[in-house]
Amino acid sequence: MDFDFDLFVIGGGSGGVRAARVAAGEAGARVGLAEESRMGGTCVIRGCVPKKLMVFASEYAEGMHEAADYGWDVRIGGFDWPKFRTRLETELDRLEGVYNSLLEGSGVTIFAQRATVADAHTVRLADGSTKTAKHILIAAGGRPSMPEFENIELAISSNDVFHLDELPRRLLVVGGGYIACEMACIFNGLGTDVTQFYRGAQILRGFDGEARGHIAEHMQRHGIGIHCGTNILSLEKTDDGIEVRSTTGDTFTFDQVLFATGRTPNTAGLGLEDVGVELGRRGEVVVDDYSQTAVPSIYAIGDVTNRVQLTPVAIREGMAFVETVFKGNPTPVDHALIPSAVFTQPEYGSVGLSEEDAREQEPIDVYATSFRPMHKAFIGRDDRVLMKLIVSQETRKVLGVHIVSDKAGEMIQLAGVAVKMGATKEDFDRTVAVHPTMSEELVTLKTPVRTA
Structure with a gap:
């Protein structure tokens, strides 16, 4: 069969882009890639990169206080959120342009629209057209998990924090994982009054217990109100902000409520199960050691597989996929001892x-x-x-x-x-x-x- 492409990648995040670039640039494959949102995916657009830049910004207040104690004559003023946000958006635009240029320079054909799987060798684009490929790689990433209850539209997800019109004076962060804790520290450093709800007994579940306690104590000492064993019962809009009733019976009022309660693989509506791809309990694509699904021509890498949700892991998985499929060098992904x-x-x-x-x-x-x-x-x-x-x-x-x-x-x-x-x-x-x-x-x- 004469295919339109040797490889078609669904998803323009770090893993998908790396696989597409290497397959086209080093292996000489004909590659197509579809991305429905912005090129760069979670890490570049709404995750690691903007988050780390916010971390940098949030550290300066404490740094200035320390500088004063070291003898510097320092004037500590307020944080200009619109100025920072504008610069952040400019940087993300630049990085997205870099990703597009790298793909185009490698000879990858880009489709700036949603793609779904029609059969083992066919993808259907949002404009109704179809493209055939010898191999299909699912690299659709993940999305924030939001609970379902009344007035949830009053809350925001971790995707939204980079686009706030103004810095909230009072913020509730719901969740105890690394994203929740990072966001709590960031906004606390920027001058926001931060409260954190977590339903478990201690934040950062799954990490070393002694380290978790050390971090929690530090966060509390620096002004973050951590409430473990606590969840939200209701949200209600009032003249003063968002009224939150907690499972402990207490009522609080905030300007913003941020849910950082995990991420879900982006497989909904992709048509994967219809063509025989197995999905796990949380919607993740089930793959073997070589990132191959139950359908031999379809592979999956990155957060959509819910193996290890880290950008460098997705990139490694993309490289191993190209080695296996296009370079004749079967390469399993090593997920052991990842820093x-x-x-x-x-x-x-x-x-x-x-x-x-x-x-x-x-x-x-x-x-x-x-x-x-x-x-x-x-x-x-x-x-x-x-x-x-x-x-x-x-x-x-x-x-x-x-x-x-x-x-x-x-x-x-x-x-x-x-x-x-x-x-x-x-x-x-x-x-x-x-x-x-x-x-x-x-x-x-x-x-x-x-x-x-």
Whole structure:
């Protein structure tokens, strides 16, 4: 059969764009790509990039206070949200243009419209036309999950925070995952009065328990009102804002209510089940180790598979797909020991197992320290750093590294290399410390604080 394309990609996020570019540019494939929204997807347009720029903006207030304590003559004024938002939108427009240029430069044919799957080798575009392809790659990403109850339209999702007309004076963040906690810290840093509701017992479920407690304590000390074991019963618009009634019986009023309660794979209405693609309980595309679905010609990568929802993972999956399908080099995706960072304030970097998961697996030694770093201690700040190593008693391999501190994301990237290589505690011990730094504590921890 003569197909229109060798590959048709549905979704213009980081994973889909990388797969399309490499398949066309390096493997010489005829590639089409459809994106119904903006090129760049969640990460570039409504996730990692704008969020990190907001993190940068939110850190300056505390930085200016610290500068004054260090001796600088600093005038601390208000934050100009419209000025920042305009600059942010300009930067996102620039990045979207870069993505489009990279695709066009690689010879990818772009369709700026929605595409659905018609059969194993055919996609249907929103204009009614169809395109055939030897292979179809689903890279449609995910979307914020919003609950269903009365007046939910009064609330916003994490997609909306970058486009607010004005900075809210009072904000409720609903959720306890990394997006919720990052947003709470961002708006707190920008001067908003932030309250956070989470139905669980402690924020950041799934991460290391000690690190979670450390971050929660820090957030509360810096003015964020965290209410665990709490959810929303009702929302109602009033003259003073949005009245929120909680499950604890309390009533609050806010200017904005942000739901950051998870993300859902973008598979609704794509026609996947109709052609035989299996979907999981949350709507995720079920794939094998090579990102192949139950339909041999259809593959899926990124958040739509709900494996590991991280941009670099989606990119790796896209590269492995091209190696497997277009370069004749079957390449499974390695999802083990992926470093990650939560951009709360302070940041949290982790790789490997949490203490809780590790002690379920085998006997471990835990090396940990919490201290006031030089930068903070000098000006009398109480903020503390947490450094933690989880070590196998049998093999002495470092099973997990957890860092809660400023720039933890930068540190965990390098620690991730060592853990991925199978470094032992003694390998860490043999490494000479860089002094004076916070990270030197990772190689000077000599005695376990506990065993499990």
